[in-house]
Amino acid sequence: MVSNSEDPRWPSSGSLLRAATTTGRRNVGLLGVSTYVKSVSPRSSTGTPNAVRVALERFSTWSYSDHVDLADVVCVVDYGDVLEPDGEGGYERVGAAVATFDDQLELCIVLGGDNAATWYAMSTLAGADLSHYGLITLDAHLDLRDGESNGSPVRQLLEAGLPGEHVVQIGLADFSNSSFYAKRAHDAGITVITRDELRDERIEDAARRALDIAGADGRPIYVDIDMDAADRSVVPACPAAAPGGFSADEMRRFVRAVTADPRVSAIDVTEIDVDRDSDDQRTIRLAALLVLEALAGVQRRPL
Numbered sequence: 001m002v003s004n005s006e007d008p009r010w011p012s013s014g015s016l017l018r019a020a021t022t023t024g025r026r027n028v029g030l031l032g033v034s035t036y037v038k039s040v041s042p043r044s045s046t047g048t049p050n051a052v053r054v055a056l057e058r059f060s061t062w063s064y065s066d067h068v069d070l071a072d073v074v075c076v077v078d079y080g081d082v083l084e085p086d087g088e089g090g091y092e093r094v095g096a097a098v099a100t101f102d103d104q105l106e107l108c109i110v111l112g113g114d115n116a117a118t119w120y121a122m123s124t125l126a127g128a129d130l131s132h133y134g135l136i137t138l139d140a141h142l143d144l145r146d147g148e149s150n151g152s153p154v155r156q157l158l159e160a161g162l163p164g165e166h167v168v169q170i171g172l173a174d175f176s177n178s179s180f181y182a183k184r185a186h187d188a189g190i191t192v193i194t195r196d197e198l199r200d201e202r203i204e205d206a207a208r209r210a211l212d213i214a215g216a217d218g219r220p221i222y223v224d225i226d227m228d229a230a231d232r233s234v235v236p237a238c239p240a241a242a243p244g245g246f247s248a249d250e251m252r253r254f255v256r257a258v259t260a261d262p263r264v265s266a267i268d269v270t271e272i273d274v275d276r277d278s279d280d281q282r283t284i285r286l287a288a289l290l291v292l293e294a295l296a297g298v299q300r301r302p303l
């Protein structure tokens with residue numbers, strides 16, 4: 001456990017976690033889907049979701065940018081972790097967990113696990129019909145591989161009915177994909193915003209572009225935050241992260257920007273292997289901050 005000095009005038013963000021919704025607050029759900037078995041990059045089975053929960057104790061509830069105390073406006077309903085989501089019957093267990101979500105939730109935050117968690121969470125949230133959904137990924141990779149792994153969730157979602165013209169993939173990196181899968185993205189009608197393009201565009205502007213495409217006609221949007229989109233120096237616990245990715249600040253700003261849009265119904269944070277993290281836990285701490293940025297985004301939504 002994290003050891004912090006107790007100060008009643010400095011509440012930690014861990015205090016936001018609750019067992020049930022709270023009247024008069026913006027209610028957000030939190031669910032752990034710690035997939036790892038089918039990862040392209042071998043990784044440990046250590047659960048990331050609980051490590052992120054513990055890391056929340058490191059941070060306060062006060063948003064200086066918005067001059068808002070999240071403790072006054074937000075409640076995070078913790079739905080726990082799905083047991084062995086990529087084991088036998090795991091898909092059904094994820095679906096059963098999603099079925100317990102309260103109707104009052106404005107956003108669901110899913111903590112992976114590898115990127116296979118995106119397939120499990122989005123497909124069960126959308127139900128039998130993915131055709132009315134949009135998807136935004138912040139990722140160095142296209143995730144359009146064949147088979148079933150953390151490299152295939154976008155392809156699996158497309159095959160399940162997600163319309164490619166409402167998929168936007170942001171942050172695609174040089175030397176992290178192949179021409180075959182780039183053509184697959186093009187043929188599916190996916191909008192790709194490369195890392196190179198973002199050198200001349202604010203991350204908030206890219207977020208707005210993505211929201212307009214993924215959320216056309218008012219459709220709900222699922223957002224996948226693959227942590228290996230960040231620069232390897234800030235996410236050592238991400239096996240596939242490379243030098244030259246997004247800064248921690250860009251990751252945080254993007255999450256706050258997209259979650260401020262009420263069309264975003266769910267967001268995940270994936271691709272962290274806790275056992276690979278640095279001694280200062282920089283990856284896990286960034287993941288915890290992304291959770292807080294998502295809550296800050298929700299409180300910006302119109303009432």
